[in-house]
Amino acid sequence: MSARSDRYAAWSGLLGGALGVVAGIVQAAAGTQLGAWAGSKSNPLPLGLLTIGLSGLALAAALVQLRAIRPPSTGHRAAVAATELVAGLVCFSTVGRLWWAPGALLLSAAAAEISAAPAGVARAVRGAWPAVLTGILGACLMLVAATADTPLPLVLGLAAGLAVAAAPWIAGRSVPVAAGVLLLGALPCAAITWWSAITPLTAVLALVTGTVAIRRRTRPVDTDR
Structure with missing residues (x-):
């Protein structure tokens, strides 16, 4: 993977994680008022907190990736991709449409990490x-x-x-x-x-x-x- 593609994966994960934290905050604070946009959840606070936690983990993984001096090892890539995949997939069930943008970004970042060295x-x-x-x-x-x-x-x-x-x-x-x-x-x-x-x-x-x-x-x- 080129340095340019590495930066894309890191920034996509960083933006997806940050937007995911925002989506979790919105869900926790005003989820009952947003209807389908927040998944029409009857108890949005814990789902928002879960979204914040998983997004925060993905954000931290992307930040470490972005600040790395050397190209990451395949083991490190796998760990980052796994974190982004778990957050990206699980949170589609926690905050509804609010997750469309951050979810797409995190899954895209995970795909970029995997495609860098699939074997x-x-x-x-x-x-x-x-x-x-x-x-x-x-x-x-x-x-x-x-x-x-x-x-x-x-x-x-x-x-x-x-x-x-x-x-x-x-x-x-x-x-x-x-x-x-x-x-x-x-x-x-x-x-x-x-x-x-x-x-x-x-x-x-x-x-x-x-x-x-x-x-x-x-x-x-x-x-x-």
Whole structure:
């Protein structure tokens, strides 16, 4: 990928993330007044907060990419693309039409990252698929939590989903901390939703894939560019 294309991917992700944060703020503050433009949600505040969180992660990933001095490795490209894809896809269900522009930008940025080195990104994803899957499951847990009607399940669910998604990426620094974060994220989700079927199953699956991801993250990573 040329330097010009790299800049396009970074700026597209940066703009998409920034617009996504704005869309989340609008949803949280005035979602009930915007009707279909905000997805006609009955409880827009938690969905807006979730949108802000995911957009913020995508924004941070794009900012790191933009400030990088050297061309990113395929592993780094895969991580950025995964962050943008998760935010870009999940938030189509949180803020309605407000997400059309930021969603398109984030998906475009992810596509540019993947097209830069498709074979290398595929290898990186193949080696880190448990971490990617755990991140997706964490985002799903946050999306479920955003539909809660009371503050406590909402806050616990969002925090737990974020912990699940982040745990595999902490393992490179500290395996015990990563394992603790994963447990603190997955177990409360399963406990507070014991009466349902899908959410506890998702939490248990995240615990399994997260454990595999943490074990894999302790091995040497591929730095192929």
